[in-house]
Structures are given as C-alpha cells and as structure tokens.
Amino acid sequence: MDHFLYRDGVLHAEEVPLxxxxxxxxxxxxxxxxxxxxxHYRVFEEALAGLPHLICYxxxxxxxxxxxxxxxxxGAGMDVVxxxxxxxxxxxxxxxxxxVFSGVGKTRAEMRLALTGGIRQFNVESEPELIALNEVxxxxxxxxxxxxxxxxxxxxxxHAKIATGRSENKFGVPIARARAxxxxxxxxxxxxxxxxxxxxxxxxxxxxxxxxxxxKVAELTDLLRAEGHDIRRLDLGGGLGIPYRRSNDAPPxxxxxxxxxxRCVGHLGCEIEIEPGRLIAGNAGILLARVIWxxxxxxxxxxxxxxAMNDLVRPAMYDAWHDVIPVEEPMAGAxxxxxxxxxxxxxxxxxxxxxxPMPPLGAGDLVAFRSAGAYGAVMASxxxxxxxxxxxxxxxxxxxxxRARPSFDEMLxxxxxxxxLGLGPGRRERSG
Ligand code: LLP
Numbered sequence: 001m002d003h004f005l006y007r008d009g010v011l012h013a014e015e016v017p018l019x020x021x022x023x024x025x026x027x028x029x030x031x032x033x034x035x036x037x038x039x040h041y042r043v044f045e046e047a048l049a050g051l052p053h054l055i056c057y058x059x060x061x062x063x064x065x066x067x068x069x070x071x072x073x074x075g076a077g078m079d080v081v082x083x084x085x086x087x088x089x090x091x092x093x094x095x096x097x098x099x100v101f102s103g104v105g106k107t108r109a110e111m112r113l114a115l116t117g118g119i120r121q122f123n124v125e126s127e128p129e130l131i132a133l134n135e136v137x138x139x140x141x142x143x144x145x146x147x148x149x150x151x152x153x154x155x156x157x158x159h160a161k162i163a164t165g166r167s168e169n170k171f172g173v174p175i176a177r178a179r180a181x182x183x184x185x186x187x188x189x190x191x192x193x194x195x196x197x198x199x200x201x202x203x204x205x206x207x208x209x210x211x212x213x214x215x216k217v218a219e220l221t222d223l224l225r226a227e228g229h230d231i232r233r234l235d236l237g238g239g240l241g242i243p244y245r246r247s248n249d250a251p252p253x254x255x256x257x258x259x260x261x262x263r264c265v266g267h268l269g270c271e272i273e274i275e276p277g278r279l280i281a282g283n284a285g286i287l288l289a290r291v292i293w294x295x296x297x298x299x300x301x302x303x304x305x306x307x308a309m310n311d312l313v314r315p316a317m318y319d320a321w322h323d324v325i326p327v328e329e330p331m332a333g334a335x336x337x338x339x340x341x342x343x344x345x346x347x348x349x350x351x352x353x354x355x356x357p358m359p360p361l362g363a364g365d366l367v368a369f370r371s372a373g374a375y376g377a378v379m380a381s382x383x384x385x386x387x388x389x390x391x392x393x394x395x396x397x398x399x400x401x402x403r404a405r406p407s408f409d410e411m412l413x414x415x416x417x418x419x420x421l422g423l424g425p426g427r428r429e430r431s432g
Contacts, residue, residue: 002283003033004368011368015397018327025390025401027290028307030377032062032402034070034395036284037373041074044276047258047402053272054120056100058238059085061277061374062285066393066402068092071280077120079238079275082236082370083110090117094193100235100273102199102296104170110212111144115326119415121145123197123235125172130185137190147195147235148182152216156201156209156239165200165213182229182370193229195270196220199237202278205251207260210236214264221268234265238275239300244321244371254279278374285373287312287389288327292344300341303361308343310383312369312376316349324342324352326421327366330359341367345384377403387411 003014010017022033027410029355044055047286056077059068068078069092075393077098078089089099096118104125111133114122114155125148126129137144151172154165164171173181185191200213221231235286243249261272289307297300314320336357343350352369358384361367380389390405417423 002036004036004370005285009329011325011327011329012179013286013394013399018286018397019366021392021399022288022327022396023289025286025392027366028305028311028389028392029288029405030285030372030389031288031399032064032067032281032373032391032393033213033286034393035278036353037067037070038074040280040284041071041076044274044280045257047254048261048272049258051262051266051272052270053099053274056098056120056235056275057280058271058275058277059088060378062281062376063088063378064370064391064393064402064423065092065398066391067281068094069352069391073302074111077273079277081269083107083113086114086117092195096120097323100216100275102197106133108132109176112140113141115142117142119145121147121194121233121235123147123149124185125149127173127181128152128190129189130181134188134190141356143190143192145192145231146185146192147193148173148178148185148195149199150178150199150220152198152200154200154209154213154216156204157206158201158203158239158241162203163201163319165209168231175216175225179223179227182224182225183227186229193231194256195231195233195273196224197235197237199235199275200239202239204239205239205241205249207252207256210239210257210262211264214260218268220267221281231268232270233273234270234277235273236261236265238277238279240276240279242279242317242371242374246323246370273340280374280410282371282374285371285376287322287369287372287376289367289369291361291363291367294362296341297340300355301337303339303341303367305341305343305352305367307352307369307389308345308384308386309347310345310381310386311343311389312352312372313379313381314356315352317379323370324358324371325370326361327368334359343384382411385411 056079058079081103150170153167222234241251338355341353391403
C-alpha cells in the first residue's frame with residue numbers, strides 16, 4: 001500500500017496534489033511519501049516482532065539525508081557500503097552501534113573511518129579483507145566486530161544482474177570455506193567474531209530461496225558454535241521484492257518472510273539483522289515527469305518525456321518495468337492505445353516502455369513513474385549534461401525540497417579548464 005492516490009481526479013502524494021510540486025520545483029522530480037516510508041518500516045518491525053532484531057535499512061536504495069533521518073527517527077539501523085554512505089548515516093544521526101558495513105571491496109581508509117567513528121559490525125567478504133581489517137584495527141588499538149558473509153550457492157531466481165548468492169557471483173566466502181575462514185578470524189587479535197551474514201540477491205519474488213539460504217546458515221551456526229565461536233547475530237541481508245506491475249505482481253509479504261525467518265533460524269537465540277532497501281523505499285516514491293512532445297512514428301507513437309535514462313536508469317539497465325500513470329485521472333472508460341515512452345537522451349536505450357497501453361496524453365501532461373523510490377535518484381547521473389534530478393519529501397499536506405536541482409552554473413563550475421588551454425576560470429563566460 002502507498003499514499004499516491006487520485007483525489008478529485010488528480011494524483012496526490014499524501015495530501016499534496018502533484019501538479020503543485022511540478023509547478024514549484026519543475027520536472028523531472030522524485031517525490032517521496034513519508035507516511036509510506038514509515039509504514040514499510042513498521043511492516044518489517046511487525047514481521048519480526050518477538051524476535052530480538054535490528055532493521056538495518058540498506059541505504060543504497062535511497063540515501064537522501066531526509067529519508068535517512070526519517071528512518072533513524074523510527075529506530076532503524078543502517079547498512080552501508082562505502083565511506084560516503086557511512087558519512088550519510090552519521091549525518092542523519094545514526095549511532096555507530098547501529099551501522100553495519102557491507103561491501104565486497106572495503107578500503108583500509110573506510111575501515112579506519114568506521115572503526116574510529118563507531119561500527120556495529122563489518123560484514124567481511126573475503127580472507128584478504130579479514131587480514132587487512134585485523135591490521136587496521138590493531139594499528140588503532142581496537143578490535144573489529146565482524147560477521148563473515150557466506151555465499152550459500154542458492155539461486156535467488158531474480159534478474160541476473162542483481163542475484164548475489166550463487167557460487168559464480170563475486171560476493172561472500174563460499175560456505176564450504178566458512179569454517180576455515182572463521183578459524184582464521186578467531187586467531188586474529190584485532191578481530192571479534194559476532195555473527196554470520198548472508199544476502200542472496202535483490203527483488204526476490206519467492207520465499208523458497210530464502211528458506212534454502214537460511215537453513216544453510218542455521219546449520220553453519222551449529223557447526224561454528226560447536227567449534228567455539230560466539231555466533232550471536234545473524235544478518236540475513238535484504239532483497240524482498242515489490243510489485244512493480246500492479247496488475248500482475250504479487251511478491252511475498254513481509255509477514256510471510258518473517259515466518260520463514262522464525263522457522264529457519266528463530267530457535268538459535270541469535271539477534272536477527274535484516275537489510276531491506278527496496279521494500280522500504282521503492283513504492284514510497286514516484287518520478288514525476290512532463291510530456292514534451294507526442295510524436296507519430298511509423299506504426300507507433302512516441303511520448304517524449306522530460307525525464308530520461310539519466311534520471312531513472314532501471315528500464316535501460318535491467319529492462320525493468322515501471323507503471324506509468326497520468327497525473328490527471330483518465331475518464332472512466334478512456335480508450336488505451338499503445339505508445340513508446342521515451343526520454344530525450346541521444347540513444348535508443350533511453351526507452352522506458354515499448355507499446356505501453358496508455359490513455360490519451362499529449363504535450364504538457366504530467367505522468368508519474370510508480371515504484372521509483374528505490375534505485376531511482378541514487379542511480380541518477382548528469383549524462384547529456386542534464387542537471388541531477390531533484391527530490392521532494394511529502395508529509396501530510398506539506399512538502400520540502402530535500403535535494404535541489406543544481407543550476408547550470410553549479411554544474412559547469414565543477415569542471416576546470418587548465419591554464420595551458422587558455423580561457424581560465426576568470427575569463428570563461430557564464431552559462432546564461
Ligand atoms: N544488503 C546487501 C548486502 C545488498 O547488496 C543489497 C542490495 C541489499 C541489502 C538491499 O537489497 P534490497 O532489499 O533493496 O533488494 N540497482 C538494482 C538493485 C541492486 C541491489 C544491490 N544490493 C535495481 O535497481 O534493481
């Protein structure tokens with residue numbers, strides 16, 4: 001459920017009509033609903049109720065500071081994968097003991113930052129990382145709390161680019177090598193083993209792969225405990241899918257996911273950590289865009305929008321489906337006709353949908369891409385020198401710009417022309 005609904009024939013974010021945001025901020029623009037973000041967080045809290053747990057929001061899905069602040073105020077921990085994300089978590093007021101550091105290629109500088117700034121645990125993905133972390137921790141006179149991310153060789157049955165739990169993927173330590181890796185960790189004075197970590201992929205639409213992976217983790221927990229390791233936390237990763245296509249998709253509910261967690265690992269007495277990103281942010285956001293032109297092609301019509309692949313790359317990158325709906329509610333019984341929905345960027349990949357049945361739309365009309373709150377703004381770029389897409393957060397009847405669109409001067413001023421090419425900064429013309 002989300003809070004993007006038609007009221008009096010106009011699509012609203014909570015109580016704010018979207019045309020009001022378009023008029024104030026311009027398009028394209030991402031619009032997030034605080035009530036939906038809050039609701040999704042609480043759904044996970046309820047799913048794990050009764051189990052000791054911490055929900056570590058995977059901020060890679062949407063790392064706007066306002067979103068993070070909202071999550072932090074609800075009590076969320078954070079899953080971070082880079083120095084930048086760690087700094088964002090801190091800037092949003094998340095204490096170090098609620099931050100989990102994941103990622104397959106952490107640098108020593110990142111380790112140092114997290115160790116000195118405070119960290120709940122590092123999810124270690126390889127033996128060389130373990131050695132380096134030990135050295136960095138010892139150099140600071142500290143011990144690094146760790147879980148080893150195991151790769152359970154389970155098929156998550158999702159898009160190949162976002163499946164992570166097969167042995168051919170770059171992630172984690174193969175589960176067959178886990179006991180040796182834990183033995184190595186236990187012998188390192190700068191390392192403190194606190195748990196096991198697993199994450200098998202993103203946009204999972206079935207529970208069976210979770211059950212398979214969690215069962216392997218439960219078995220490993222017993223083995224490692226028998227060998228003397230203090231396994232007190234299990235980080236089960238993220239990945240629960242969301243309905244992108246309202247008319248077809250019915251991914252598992254968080255409640256049922258919670259039941260799988262309970263059934264597979266509930267008896268172990270561990271604190272459970274989960275790292276959901278998409279399910280919290282995905283359907284809490286839309287991308288609002290305007291039709292620039294409607295153009296008749298040969299045998300097809302194109303709706304050319306002012307949003308493009310640089311603003312929302314998922315369709316170009318993963319052939320992802322996003323529902324696109326008009327902001328002005330179509331008349332009941334309005335005829336649908338297939339159109340190609342495209343952006344203005346100079347490549348054919350800049351196509352959001354092909355032959356999509358849409359009600360009549362023309363130049364100037366507003367449309368909303370649904371399910372765009374996760375992996376939308378965070379993956380945006382300035383390709384074609386299009387300013388980075390802004391973001392707005394709505395709460396009830398008010399909204400705030402939580403990331404402004406940069407001006408063209410701000411964009412241009414990030415580059416410098418070296419002296420030896422002439423036309424130094426002082427002599428350059430302003431853009432407009
Ligand atoms: N934990 C780890 C270690 C991860 O790698 C990820 C996602 C998550 C948690 C969160 O997964 P979620 O609950 O959001 O599914 N850009 C792609 C998705 C990449 C996901 C990467 N890792 C997309 O747009 O579909």
